[in-house]
Amino acid sequence: MTIGVHAPILAIAVPLLGAFALPVFAKVHRSLRDLWAIAVGAFTCAMVITVAVQTFTSGIQVYTLGAAAPTDTIASGGFPIRIMLVVDGMSAFMGLISALVGLASLVYAFHFLKEEQGKTLAMTLFFLLWAGMLGMEYTGDMFNFFVFLEVTSIAACSLVGYRTWESRPAEAAFKTMALYTVGGLLVLLAIGILYGEYGALNIAYLSSKITGSQLDKIALGLLLGGLLMKVGAVPAHMWAPDAYGEAPAQAAIMLVANTQASLYGLWRVLFTLFGGALSAPAVGWLVTSLGVLTLLVAVLMAVVQTDLGRLIAYGAVSQIGYMLLGVGVGLTVLPSRPDWGLVAMKGGIFHMVNDAATIGLLFLAAGVVKRAVGTRDLRALGGLGHDLKWTSGFFFLGALALAGIPPLNGFASKFLIYESSFRLSPILTAIAVLGSILLLAVFARAFQGAFLGPRLREAKPASPSMLVAMGVLAAVILAMGLVPGFFVEHMVTPAAEALWRGRDLYLAAVLGG
Amino acid sequence: MIAELSFGVAAAVLLAFMCVSMLRLAIGPTAADRAVALDTINTLVVTTMVLLGAAFGQVIYVDVAIVYALLSFVGTLYIARYLEGGLK
Amino acid sequence: MIGNFPFVVCMILIALGLWTLLTRRNLIKLTIGISLIESGVNLFLVTLGYVRGGVAPIYTYAPPGAKMVLPTPQALTLTSIVIGLATTALMLAFAVVIYRHRGTLDARKIRELRG
Amino acid sequence: MKWIKVGAFLVMVGFLVGVAAWMHPFGVPWASEMDDYFIANAQVEAGANNVVTSVVFDYRGFDTLGEATVLLCAVVGVALVLRRTRR
Amino acid sequence: MNVLIYVFLAIGAVFNGLGAIALIRFPDVYTRIHGATKCTTFGSIFSILAVVIYGFARGGGQGGTLAVHALIALLFLLLTNPTGSHALARGAYRGGIKPFRAVVDRLEEKR
Amino acid sequence: MSVVVRTIARIIVPMILAFGAYVIMHGHLTPGGGFQGGAVIASAIALLLVVFGSGRLAGHKNLLSLLEDLGAIAFVALAFLGIGCTFFRNVLAGSGGLFGMPVPPGPNPGFLNTGGTLPLMNWAVGLKVAAGLGSVVLLLGLFGGGDDR
Amino acid sequence: MRKVAAWIVTAAFALVVYLLLVLWSGSIGLWSSSELIAGGVLSALVGLVAGRLLWERGGWRMLQPHRWLLFLFYLIGPFFLAMARANLDVAYRVITGRVRPGIVRFNPGLRTDLARTVLANSITLTPGTLTVDVDDESGEFYVHWINVKREEPRPEDVCGPFPTWARRIAE
Amino acid sequence: MTLWGVLQVITLVLVVVGAALAVWLRDLLAAVIALAASSLLLSLEFYLLQAPDVAIAEAGIGAALTTAIYILAIRKTRRKEEE
Amino acid sequence: MRLVTGQGYWSPLVWLALAAGVALLAWAFWSRGRRTYKAGTEQDQPFLSGERAPEGAHVGAPHLYWGFAQALQPVMDWLRAFHSGFLGDYVTWMVVLLAVALLVVVLT
Structure with missing residues (x-):
């Protein structure tokens, strides 16, 4: 049982240790490095699942770093002084998403990177990015959150610039890095303001103290701005297509998961940190309208793209819009109408895992296309279905799921969002449905252009590890689509409840009493 | 007590001279002029730090001045190396 | 006393950095702007922890019975400074690679990714 | 475009100045229970004279681990970006 | 003892000030380096010597440590300052900055 | 650079290294610690780079990155040392052994043998920061080939 | 042999710096035992890392103690006086603004690197002169002179007795 | 206004002037020199705020390493800012 | 299995059954049609706007x-x-x- 107690920190520390030790093992022997990577990945996934099971069965997990015992949260003074990890339902849910995406990325990259140079460096960065995401999701301390935000920023941007022999990846990486850094610094400024007011950095303690003064509001605004940039909400979404489009496929899906970790940070700030002080529905309306705007603009831009990677990237941005819409509706109406507000929250949160699986599948398929024929320009592609049978099947499945075709998972979560947003305002639902239809059109076009038609050129077949990675994500899509009730009941509902009513439990778990 | 105060006053005077050097940094026609101004500011800051360490009565603060004296040299050398050419 | 002047200076530094990002076009100049924002935030953090008449929170040779300034913001700032250096180094590396490919550092000309 | 730029920047500056103006007076921290605890107990608990070091490495050691990670990220990233490629 | 400290501080301040004024008044890079290096080094020697005297006068572990650390700072300053100035002058010359109204320029003839 | 700078660099590099070692070693007593001392040592590497040219240091690139990894591993290992209680527990403080001397409360002249795992962590981080920043400078200096002395 | 000597000398040098920094720390004389142990280990490491740097050709020369005494005497004797004069000179020129600059060449005939360095830094800090360049092969000094008295000077014109001192100390 | 306040105000004003120069100067080398000056004076300001730890870190990183990597980057690219 | 949405529910299994029924119906209609398709004749050729498509033609995305x-x-x-x-x-x-x-x- 002792490993169960330490599971939250092991889930973060083991990938870090794996990343640190990877170059050393690579110096010894190639296959030792690969073995080490597999072992670390498997152990991390096991730890994440352990944490999730413990959290869903026995409530919030608290781990105080450096104290005499893990649950020893409060020093003699009656306030928390050490950094602690707090895992509630939402954190555990996000951890599962990160573990899923990380596993797929690791498996996918396994044979792919053998053909490229710099595999050791890329794998190190991959583990650092993974650990950073898990750290963002499990931590219970504002400054620690910022540190892991920067870890993910820097690791993600380095991975975006992986293809140094082309000029576009460096450009995308520079732009992304500039925006990420400014956003991170604004978050740090907000943390500084909160520290100056309350002399603490622990989320639970701050949440119990925040009153909603002018400075608190400015801090909330800065946090909102920085994190909304990081999740890629219109109009600050412009880094997203660049970065997603130019990154290698296994890095692009990690970027998607990273975006969702930032989204988790946004929810944590809105629901837990400012949950007590925030009563006006204005913030909810802000998030909702940004969600609708994101959805519409991204989908319209996706219609005219000619690069397969950028097209999928705009699709990914539009999915962010759905999540913002769902949780924004929940945020707006929860105090007055909890019954369908909770449904909206469930839809938004359920859409996160669906988005990770579907967009991940599409990016991986696009990566196979790039490797097969060396380009992703839709004007030059065609007839790949003759050579890449499995890949085209997976792409088709992902496209259908993304567009919300029943009985796949995209429909299940979007259905929840439609139902609840209709009761807030039918216009929202109309725009959301329009976005879905346009997405279907876009991906039908992409599928037709890339995979159908006569065979234009020889394509290199996908390697087995790529197929396995795509198969894992496809299995998740099918499972989520065929038995949505099970997942919603056992994973999504605890997560939504943790955000909505869980603030008191969160505070009680940390501060006691 | 008076000695500490006099150290503080001397530090203030050195800071005023730093303003003068900053003027040269602003108007210097060439980059070399600015580099010279930076060098002067470095020396003045080291002296100021030593004086203020005595003025605060804190022994351990003088370490900062030592670090500063050592490392500003590196920065100056980089600038000089750049000025020297090898500019592609 | 000097009132909130240090806070104002932090904000001026942040605003200068943002202005650089908004108006300048050279990639290295943009990096300088980000460094300035970084400096402003660091100064803000350290300024938060100052206690009037305090000494550094180090007990070696400390005057007995003196007030001490708050240690946490200094610890945070140490972390933040190293993060800033890491960011700067990475951005400059990207700028160098971009120059190697394009022969320019003008952000107006580096816009292959658009639309 | 220019006016959007200037307008947004001015709003931003307004709020930044607002922060400076609304902030508590310089030199008088409002809430410092955590730091008082550190100053009082760090010598006994962590055994170090320098409270900042004991905060950096003991009480907030995880931040330092993250910071070391950031540095490793940057080094690996620079090595990755500036590596020699075959093509 | 205090009088010695004051005198040293005054000398230090005056020479540092001369260095700063030389930076403004002199016409070109090389003459500015002359003024800046010599005067600030000399002034710093006196200022730091004042601190050293203060430290030794205070005595004990604390004062002695203060004095020794200040002396080490002075040593580093003396090592690095002229070297840095020399490097700057050399860099400026190789970078193509000609001395202002030079009577004679042997380095030019060497090229 | 000229002979003057080279000679002074030869003299000053051991001094910088000794001072950096002092800053790291006394991280728990005086201002300084792993980051600061590491930065000092890294600037010694930068000094060597600018004075003697990148050609002389190019062979040490892999050694530096290996050292950085070792520093990071040592840091995590020290953090894992406390996993009997919790991660990052300072188990050595006050235990009486290496670095385990109890500290007299209040102002004191400072004793080296205190601090528990803090001095060891300082060394791990110092090694890591020195090697990391040094290799960043070295990589930027080496990029594009050519020995730029 | 040379490697071991370089290691020992560098380590001793680093140890001196370290011990100066931790003066007055405690029990054994001026130092505490733990500081001594730490200093020994650290300076051994520094010697390993930087041993090849400090020790170059003719390194044995500087091990003679009388050279160090001479150097110290030189520092607080003639050098300091010359420096004071230099500063008064610069003060005069700052106030009047009367300069007659130029770059002159002379050859003091020094052979070792250290001697050249000592001379160059002395020149930089003393009356009206600034070393601009030193030729590696011939040992010629190019000096920026703020008040050129003659265009082909002898070494004594520029820097007085310094070359002799430099030769005495480091050659 | 005490002596300490005077010191601090002068330092802060100098920091701002250095930062403004770093933004204003077109020559990138000059901008980097101004940035180095600003960073060094910021270190003095940390020193005045009784944070010697941070001052050492800022001096080491701002004075030596940041200047070094900026200048190496400028050297690999170009010195003047394009119009 | 069911996904309760507050106003109603949605069950993919019901939907699957429905889809299977529709497919069955479609198959029934299709099987009743005339079987004039012959492989290898002109019927295999792709047409584009009434013209015979050139070799390798593909309507790109x-x-x-x-x-x-x-x-x-x-x-x-x-x-x-x-x-x-x-x-x-x-x-x-x-x-x-x-x-x-x-x-x-x-x-x-």
Whole structure:
């Protein structure tokens, strides 16, 4: 049982240790490095699942770093002084998403990177990015959150610039890095303001103290701005297509998961940190309208793209819009109408895992296309279905799921969002449905252009590890689509409840009493 | 007590001279002029730090001045190396 | 006393950095702007922890019975400074690679990714 | 475009100045229970004279681990970006 | 003892000030380096010597440590300052900055 | 650079290294610690780079990155040392052994043998920061080939 | 042999710096035992890392103690006086603004690197002169002179007795 | 206004002037020199705020390493800012 | 299995059964049709707008929905100009988002 107690920190520390030790093992022997990577990945996934099971069965997990015992949260003074990890339902849910995406990325990259140079460096960065995401999701301390935000920023941007022999990846990486850094610094400024007011950095303690003064509001605004940039909400979404489009496929899906970790940070700030002080529905309306705007603009831009990677990237941005819409509706109406507000929250949160699986599948398929024929320009592609049978099947499945075709998972979560947003305002639902239809059109076009038609050129077949990675994500899509009730009941509902009513439990778990 | 105060006053005077050097940094026609101004500011800051360490009565603060004296040299050398050419 | 002047200076530094990002076009100049924002935030953090008449929170040779300034913001700032250096180094590396490919550092000309 | 730029920047500056103006007076921290605890107990608990070091490495050691990670990220990233490629 | 400290501080301040004024008044890079290096080094020697005297006068572990650390700072300053100035002058010359109204320029003839 | 700078660099590099070692070693007593001392040592590497040219240091690139990894591993290992209680527990403080001397409360002249795992962590981080920043400078200096002395 | 000597000398040098920094720390004389142990280990490491740097050709020369005494005497004797004069000179020129600059060449005939360095830094800090360049092969000094008295000077014109001192100390 | 306040105000004003120069100067080398000056004076300001730890870190990183990597980057690219 | 949405529920299994029924119906209709298809004849050839398509012809992705793109031309032009690719614009829009967030949060 002792490993169960330490599971939250092991889930973060083991990938870090794996990343640190990877170059050393690579110096010894190639296959030792690969073995080490597999072992670390498997152990991390096991730890994440352990944490999730413990959290869903026995409530919030608290781990105080450096104290005499893990649950020893409060020093003699009656306030928390050490950094602690707090895992509630939402954190555990996000951890599962990160573990899923990380596993797929690791498996996918396994044979792919053998053909490229710099595999050791890329794998190190991959583990650092993974650990950073898990750290963002499990931590219970504002400054620690910022540190892991920067870890993910820097690791993600380095991975975006992986293809140094082309000029576009460096450009995308520079732009992304500039925006990420400014956003991170604004978050740090907000943390500084909160520290100056309350002399603490622990989320639970701050949440119990925040009153909603002018400075608190400015801090909330800065946090909102920085994190909304990081999740890629219109109009600050412009880094997203660049970065997603130019990154290698296994890095692009990690970027998607990273975006969702930032989204988790946004929810944590809105629901837990400012949950007590925030009563006006204005913030909810802000998030909702940004969600609708994101959805519409991204989908319209996706219609005219000619690069397969950028097209999928705009699709990914539009999915962010759905999540913002769902949780924004929940945020707006929860105090007055909890019954369908909770449904909206469930839809938004359920859409996160669906988005990770579907967009991940599409990016991986696009990566196979790039490797097969060396380009992703839709004007030059065609007839790949003759050579890449499995890949085209997976792409088709992902496209259908993304567009919300029943009985796949995209429909299940979007259905929840439609139902609840209709009761807030039918216009929202109309725009959301329009976005879905346009997405279907876009991906039908992409599928037709890339995979159908006569065979234009020889394509290199996908390697087995790529197929396995795509198969894992496809299995998740099918499972989520065929038995949505099970997942919603056992994973999504605890997560939504943790955000909505869980603030008191969160505070009680940390501060006691 | 008076000695500490006099150290503080001397530090203030050195800071005023730093303003003068900053003027040269602003108007210097060439980059070399600015580099010279930076060098002067470095020396003045080291002296100021030593004086203020005595003025605060804190022994351990003088370490900062030592670090500063050592490392500003590196920065100056980089600038000089750049000025020297090898500019592609 | 000097009132909130240090806070104002932090904000001026942040605003200068943002202005650089908004108006300048050279990639290295943009990096300088980000460094300035970084400096402003660091100064803000350290300024938060100052206690009037305090000494550094180090007990070696400390005057007995003196007030001490708050240690946490200094610890945070140490972390933040190293993060800033890491960011700067990475951005400059990207700028160098971009120059190697394009022969320019003008952000107006580096816009292959658009639309 | 220019006016959007200037307008947004001015709003931003307004709020930044607002922060400076609304902030508590310089030199008088409002809430410092955590730091008082550190100053009082760090010598006994962590055994170090320098409270900042004991905060950096003991009480907030995880931040330092993250910071070391950031540095490793940057080094690996620079090595990755500036590596020699075959093509 | 205090009088010695004051005198040293005054000398230090005056020479540092001369260095700063030389930076403004002199016409070109090389003459500015002359003024800046010599005067600030000399002034710093006196200022730091004042601190050293203060430290030794205070005595004990604390004062002695203060004095020794200040002396080490002075040593580093003396090592690095002229070297840095020399490097700057050399860099400026190789970078193509000609001395202002030079009577004679042997380095030019060497090229 | 000229002979003057080279000679002074030869003299000053051991001094910088000794001072950096002092800053790291006394991280728990005086201002300084792993980051600061590491930065000092890294600037010694930068000094060597600018004075003697990148050609002389190019062979040490892999050694530096290996050292950085070792520093990071040592840091995590020290953090894992406390996993009997919790991660990052300072188990050595006050235990009486290496670095385990109890500290007299209040102002004191400072004793080296205190601090528990803090001095060891300082060394791990110092090694890591020195090697990391040094290799960043070295990589930027080496990029594009050519020995730029 | 040379490697071991370089290691020992560098380590001793680093140890001196370290011990100066931790003066007055405690029990054994001026130092505490733990500081001594730490200093020994650290300076051994520094010697390993930087041993090849400090020790170059003719390194044995500087091990003679009388050279160090001479150097110290030189520092607080003639050098300091010359420096004071230099500063008064610069003060005069700052106030009047009367300069007659130029770059002159002379050859003091020094052979070792250290001697050249000592001379160059002395020149930089003393009356009206600034070393601009030193030729590696011939040992010629190019000096920026703020008040050129003659265009082909002898070494004594520029820097007085310094070359002799430099030769005495480091050659 | 005490002596300490005077010191601090002068330092802060100098920091701002250095930062403004770093933004204003077109020559990138000059901008980097101004940035180095600003960073060094910021270190003095940390020193005045009784944070010697941070001052050492800022001096080491701002004075030596940041200047070094900026200048190496400028050297690999170009010195003047394009119009 | 069921996904309860507050107003009703949605069950993919019911949907699957329905889909199976529709497929069965379609198969029934199809099987009743005339069987004139012969492989290897002209019926296999692809046609494009009544003309016989040239060898290797493929309607590429950019050619689909050109009518849609034509109709939305002004909007799309505006949107493409919006995504200008200039880093200053990126930062500008980010600051705009920040300003909006600050205004919304502080003024309510």
